[in-house]
Amino acid sequence: MTLSMVEKAFLLKKTDLFSGTDLDLLLAVAENLAILSCEKGSSVFKNGQKARRLYFLIEGCVEVANERNHTLAVLHPVDYFGDEALFSDTTRAYSVHCMKDSLMLTLSRSNLFHLIEECPWVALTFLRHYSASAGFRCRN
């Protein structure tokens, strides 16, 4: 499966993180996105693995599960996942399995940090998402 830079830019524009991005930035990020296609039933990453990349689900459907294999969420196209461990510099705290044949765009941790350095509002978008899903932060 191949996607051109322009195709990736159109897909990226649909995601919450890049919906307000201008064309120059969108193409810059799109050019550095890798493509990952996974078959139904295969795992994208497992709990406890080293975190390397951020994933944007473009096609298909994935299930997020904890270490006891309990489903935490089911993600659909234009959702993103795998960001938490990149920021906390820890191993993956959940596993992701494909419920259908899925296609993902992936961004490396180095490039994510570079993007945040260039556009701090990307970090603010992440913060907005985290604060929307957290009642009160766990201090320990």
Added chain:
Amino acid sequence: MKESLLHLFHIFPGEERRAALLAGLGVLWASATSCAVKLSESLFILHVGSDALFQCYFFIACGLFIVAAPLIHLVQRYSAYHIFSGLNLLTAAIYASFALIFFMKEAEAGPGLWTATIVCAYLCFLIHVTCYWSFVDEYFDLQDAKRLFSLFCSAIFVGMGFAGGLLGAHFFSLPGLFVFLSTLCLTSFLWARWIRMDLESVYDDTKEEDDTNERVPWRQALRTILSSPLTLLLMTIPAIVQCCEVLTEFSYCRALENYMTTSGRIDELPQFIGQLASWVALISIVISLLLTNRLIHRLGLGNMVLLIPASYLFMFGGWIVAPSLCFPIFGFTITEGLHYVIQENSTNLLLNVVPTQLKNRIRVLLDFFAEPAGVLLGSLLLMLPNVPNLYLGLSVSAIALALSIWLRSHYGSALVSQLSSQRISFSTTAQQRFLSLSETERRHAQHLITQELRSNCPVKQLLALEMALAFPDPCFLALNLKQLSHISTASRLCALELIGNSTYANHPSVLTTVKQWAYEADEIQIRCAALFYLAKRDQIQAQDVAIYLDSPNLHLRAAALVTLHRQGDESSAIQQRLLDMLKSPHENELLIAIDLLACGLLPHTQKPLLTLLKHPAATVRQAAAAGLELTAKPSAKKYAPALLEHCAHSKDPLLRQHLIAALGKLGDSQSILGLLDLCQRFCPRELRLAEQALSQLGSAAEAQLLSYAQDHSHHPNCRLLTLRVLRQISPEQQQLQLQLLVESTLDQAYFYFYHRHSIRRQYPLIHLGPLEDVLAGRLSTSLDFLLQLLAVDGTLSNAELLSHSLRSPNAKIRGNAIETLETSCSPTLFQQLYPLVAPKLPYADILRLGQQRGCFSMTLKALLEQLETSPSLTDQLTGSQIRAMNVDFLQLHLEPLPSEREATSS
């Protein structure tokens, strides 16, 4: 003793376990597979004869071609560990089968079986080499690899030496030996498993989570390989060197056979080759352990690739001039030892510079296509009648040397392009990206854009329009403008704004389309906005719009005002109407008024626009700033201080960007320092704009900028920007002054480097984390400043890329950045820079290097005092802050503790 050994093998403290485990693995598999190779080779010569060896080479080459396809498939799907483990199991099974066959039918074995044995043995050995290096590569970045790969290379030679000894010892019968080799392979499998469980691989975020590379389709992979000259050379040179190896091997085999026949000891040939192999392995181990990494350190990786082709050239040349047994033995030493120690090692290290996502695939291509192609070429050359093999060897080695010199010249640029391919380039515009597309990619992109313009999604439609406007092809835009008539009113209004801000705003096809909208559109909003668009571009006759001068519709009124103004009516009535609009409490009216101001309806547009910068509505402020950017010209220099002030106080990045661009257009050299001082608060995009703005001032600002860069009291980021501007406006900067600046910055960097590492050891009982962080941050800033300085004097081509790569969380990128620094700087300068950028150095080395640079241990109090008296404001603040945080401690411990005093004195 331990320290001496670590120093001998170039192992840093903490790396012992990693190095020992991976070296142990090398010994295990190399013992098994190389023993099988030598055994099968000796048996073949004994039973079939050396004249038929070229047939074996042919079969081996064909076998490698056949194996390559499944192996490439495997490296895409599975991790290096899984492939290596699987290979060990398969090899163990093959050797066990041979043991069984030889146990049952050794006496009946014919040439077919001996050929099969030698081909299988070779294939197992060569696949093991590839998979072992792929596996080892996961645990090291380039800088560590340069130190340690020669150790693993020597581990392979220890294995080969052990194999030679095993052959010479006659300890096992033939089947028994194969059973033993099979057991060794199984042990290697278990050892690899242990490594996997015990060691953590180096952090490399170019890979996916399952440890496999991105699955790049073949067409794209091929295009990437073809577009990288270094990759092509890296695949060609091993093929040619392999050809040299075949020619050498044939020549020495024939020479040794003749020698043994004439001396009546032909039956001892296998033992003789075995003994020779052991000696060569021993020599190779010594060279690999003691020389290779030191040679890489001294000569640089680029020069290492020249050694083996040059050795072949020397050997063939010498053999032709003075035939004697020493040249075949030297040839044996090169092919069986030095080739692996130097050439393979260098090629493995150079693979770090090929496109990352294709690295493992290129490694397989190299070992299973390029090298077999060399073997095939060698065997075909040997089949040529009446051509002396020594002359063939001489010619082929000369070609290999020439190609290696070519590769050396490409090395530096390949490193830079590899680093830039792994980093997002924010300074490249959409237009530049579209320009760099190939013809096919461009057609595909245009097809997509047209398709999305026809879609029903307004977001996609507008993005597609933005793309069409960025495309450097007016015909393509003209074709797509027709699609815009189908989009919604709101989208079409946005489209009009996008088109107006683009480079195609006055293009005839655009004007035709907008005219159609102005006169034929159903929606009144579109018609009015289109009319204003045309009026701004002088496309409307005064009589057509004069009636709208008092229209309640803002667009129509604005169209009338601008048309009448453009067509010579400078009456104060028009200006008064505009002034009235500027007083309006409505945002929409103000925005239109700003548009009119930008059209030059008033003689002095800057003043009202500056007033609007204080408007409560952000959209109005941003529009006013955009208007200021549009109308800024050198004659309005007097407004520069006001713009600077707004820039300093505004928190809106978009507004600041317009103001910075406006300042650049004003070209006021007096405002340079003000703009530079503001830069410490700018985000990267604003910094790039400021850089452009300051560059527009030209060489007139050179002296001011240079003195600013030399002044340590300014913020480091501002000084950094000054250097970037200097690099652009003054390519031939005064070298001497920069040299002094480089030296003083190096001293400063070493100060931070030395104390960052030593302060914790001096005061283990107090928490000095913040001070260490600050010292590390200051070291990083000094390094950035140094890199910029080196870019100004022309040593480095891309300082930003390098400083960013040196800070990357990806260890492989950091390793390559250091390598780029090494290839770009002089050896003396690199020696001074290396400790500052190296991720890990023994503490003794840090102390020694710091002291060589004039640093010495200080008490905490003295260090803080030094920071507080530094000309740098950041240092002063840091010193005061740490003093405030540790005030109790400092009062109690004005002098270091006795143990610390000892450490200080030592």
